[in-house]
Amino acid sequence: MDFGSLSLSPAVATILFCVTCLAGYRYRQVWKAEGPRYQYWIFGGIAAAGLLALGFIPLDLP
DSSP states (O other): OOGGGOOBOHHHHHHHHHHHHHHHHHHHHHHHTTOOHHHHHHHHHHHHHHHHHHHHSOBOOO
């Protein structure tokens, strides 16, 4: 796989941004309610992966 040509389309980046925001919101809700620790890892992992992807994979703009 050629990682040099890896890029996100604007639609995929928007969906990824929304999923990341929702995961971060759920992480904060679980943290405030002192919920189960496995949910910290699930929602925190999704939010972290989304932010890393959005931060390091360039957009494919015309």
